[in-house]
Amino acid sequence: MTVTYHPRTDWQDPARPMSAPVAYDPARVVQVVAHWPGGRVPTSSAGVPKYLRDMEAAYRADPNRGYSVGYSEAVDPWGGRWELRGFTWRCAANSIPGEPVGQENARTFALLFIIGGDVAELPPAMLEAARSSIGDAQLVSGRALALRGHGDLEPTACPGPAVTIARKRGDLTVPYPPTIPNPGEPDMTTARLVRLPGYLNTFLVGAGTPLHLTPELFDNYKAAGVPVVPIAAHAQFTKQVLAQCALSTADLVPGPA
Numbered sequence: 704m705t706v707t708y709h710p711r712t713d714w715q716d717p718a719r720p721m722s723a724p725v726a727y728d729p730a731r732v733v734q735v736v737a738h739w740p741g742g743r744v745p746t747s748s749a750g751v752p753k754y755l756r757d758m759e760a761a762y763r764a765d766p767n768r769g770y771s772v773g774y775s776e777a778v779d780p781w782g783g784r785w786e787l788r789g790f791t792w793r794c795a796a797n798s799i800p801g802e803p804v805g806q807e808n809a810r811t812f813a814l815l816f817i818i819g820g821d822v823a824e825l826p827p828a829m830l831e832a833a834r835s836s837i838g839d840a841q842l843v844s845g846r847a848l849a850l851r852g853h854g855d856l857e858p859t860a861c862p863g864p865a866v867t868i869a870r871k872r873g874d875l876t877v878p879y880p881p882t883i884p885n886p887g888e889p890d891m892t893t894a895r896l897v898r899l900p901g902y903l904n905t906f907l908v909g910a911g912t913p914l915h916l917t918p919e920l921f922d923n924y925k926a927a928g929v930p931v932v933p934i935a936a937h938a939q940f941t942k943q944v945l946a947q948c949a950l951s952t953a954d955l956v957p958g959p960a
């Protein structure tokens with residue numbers, strides 16, 4: 704399953720881009736607050752951009768609002784993450800009765816779940832998109848964030864039963880600090896073979912920095928008849944080898960799978 708991140712340029716009307724008066728201050732953010740939109744929702748991911756454009760237009764036209772959509776991000780049932788105010792501007796999505804307007808928004812990353820009231824369980828793709836969003840909000844703030852529903856702050860049915868069930872069950876909980884998998888030694892699945900055009904030498908490089916061949920891998924390739932040159936672990940050494948050929952890592956092209 705893949706989460707797709709959509710920047711604002713994927714949905715907003717270029718003639719009327721979002722804007723808001725106060726910058727997002729991650730140092731003050733302590734919680735993610737979940738919302739749902741109520742009313743009609745799109746029936747496919749293709750319908751989300753227009754849906755968000757209409758929501759933005761409605762916010763602007765609303766005499767009680769007159770400002771851009773108040774949520775930080777939205778997630779859809781198909782694994783889409785949609786940047787709204789994002790990490791650019793403070794949200795305008797919730798308040799606590801009796802407290803100064805805006806105070807709670809300064810503490811909040813507001814996450815909109817684009818679902819209708821008929822949804823009993825959040826789809827797995829939506830859960831994954833939400834966890835991705837919450838994980839990023841935690842990374843940006845550099846701390847674990849509390850996860851609340853809008854109804855925990857003020858009297859409202861928002862964000863509805865499906866989000867509340869998922870939240871209470873821990874389905875939306877993202878560990879902080881994140882568990883970063885140990886990249887370990889390069890293997891057939893994390894590394895790729897590259898070949899220099901016009902050269903027989905083959906280098907094994909990862910997505911970014913060139914990696915060295917382990918003796919085991921070297922033997923595997925040799926046994927498979929793949930012409931290889933073992934490269935030291937040091938990326939600088941690889942660059943030197945390439946430089947001696949008047950080449951750079953940019954000259955590496957995908958080799959045989």
Ligand SMILES: [Zn+2]
Nearest residue numbers: 738739853861
């Ligand atoms: Zn709400």
